[in-house]
Each structure stands twice: as C-alpha cells, then as structure tokens.
Amino acid sequence: MKAADILLAVSLLALASSFAYASDPSPLQDFCVAINDTKDGVFVNGKFCKDPKLVKAEDFFYSGLNIPRNTSNPVGSIVTPVSVAEIPGLNTLGISLARVDFAPNSGLHSPYTHPRATGILVVVEGTLYVGFITSNPENRLITKVLYPGDVFVFPVGLIHFQFNVGKTDAVAFAALSSQNPGDITIANAVFGSNPPINPDVLLKAFQLDMQVVKNLQSKF
Numbered sequence: 001m002k003a004a005d006i007l008l009a010v011s012l013l014a015l016a017s018s019f020a021y022a023s024d025p026s027p028l029q030d031f032c033v034a035i036n037d038t039k040d041g042v043f044v045n046g047k048f049c050k051d052p053k054l055v056k057a058e059d060f061f062y063s064g065l066n067i068p069r070n071t072s073n074p075v076g077s078i079v080t081p082v083s084v085a086e087i088p089g090l091n092t093l094g095i096s097l098a099r100v101d102f103a104p105n106s107g108l109h110s111p112y113t114h115p116r117a118t119g120i121l122v123v124v125e126g127t128l129y130v131g132f133i134t135s136n137p138e139n140r141l142i143t144k145v146l147y148p149g150d151v152f153v154f155p156v157g158l159i160h161f162q163f164n165v166g167k168t169d170a171v172a173f174a175a176l177s178s179q180n181p182g183d184i185t186i187a188n189a190v191f192g193s194n195p196p197i198n199p200d201v202l203l204k205a206f207q208l209d210m211q212v213v214k215n216l217q218s219k220f
Helices: 003-019 186-191 199-206 210-219
Strands: 077-082 096-102 108-113 119-125 128-133 141-146 151-154 160-164 170-176
Touching: 077 108, 096 108, 096 160, 108 186, 141 151, 186 210, 199 210
Parallel strands: none
Antiparallel strands: 077 096, 096 170, 108 160, 119 151, 119 170, 128 141, 128 160
16 A cells, blocks of 8 residues: 555544534543542543653554455455544544455445544545435435545444445545544344344334344344
C-alpha cells in the first residue's frame, strides 16, 4: 500500500472532528445510570484521565494499519479498530479510525450500525458496493459503487454495509466521530443475542417459519 494512500485515510480524522457541535456530550457507552453517591461510581462517560505529567508519546500512538488482515471467515471481512481502547490519548477527543479488509468476490461488512458515530469511509484498494438505509417509515436505500480514492459518508445510527464486488482484495479506512463509536451487527444482535430472543418474537417480526428462525439463531 502506498504511503500516500495511508496519509489520505488518516487525514480523514481531521474531517471527522468537524462533526462535533455544541450540545450535550454524546454517550460513550450504551448507558450511564446516574448515582448520587460517587463512591459507588464505576463507569464514566469516557475514561478516567492519566496524570498529565506521566503522559508519553506511546499514549497517542498506534502502529500496524498498513498490515493486511486475514479475511478467512464466514463473511469475508475483518475490521481493525483504532479507538480509545488502542490509543488512550483519544479519550475525550471524539474521533477514532478503523481499517477494513475484504476478501475478493463478495467479502462483506455485514449490515451494522454505529449508535454513537457518523462514519466517513475512503477506499484505497478494490471496488466496494456501499450503502445505508434511512429510518422509518421510508427505509430508503442509498447506495454507491466506490473505487480507490472515493469517499462515502454513513450518518450516525443508520444501518449500513460494504460489499466487495471486485475480483481482488479490497481495503478501506473509516474515520468515526467518536472515540468509542459502538458497533451493532444486525444479524448477530437479532439472531445471536445472549440470552436468545424468544423465537415467537422473531417469527412475527420477520414473518418467517419457526424452523427458519431456530436455524438462524443456531448460526449466530
């Protein structure tokens, strides 16, 4: 991969910061239940801060996004996140990054949503069919075929996907407007929840045969 490609992808982080605006801070985890007694507090909206005097360059550094990942899995894709978990210095900065590798001929980043972030994706290798679905009641599908150098935006919270329609590997980088954007893969969440959703609920929601529902739950 050319250095210029990586530079282009990383520069999207600067664009991601433009999504910020003056309002209540966005949540950084699924929920944060308020308590009156702080001694019982465990989670905060973000992470506790390191003493500035102890901060070092490694707190703001990550290496390895130039390395191709193994896409040998059922969907043919793999995500390498670079969020606050990988770079502690991202805490409170409202941005993160990810590399996505796709296998040739139908590698798929399955329909999913980031509940806490807008994403902006740039393709550096291969050809991707990408899209997102608007909210009810329209459920409009908005799609585009992307080539190297093309950029596409996925609005916060909307279901979206990327699909390799080329015969070669594909690679894309995504910048996200949260240090911890969250990632809900629709099929995994619905059919692979823990504990499982009552099959009667899924049967009625998806208008499927009970055996089909149970078979899908067994796969996730």
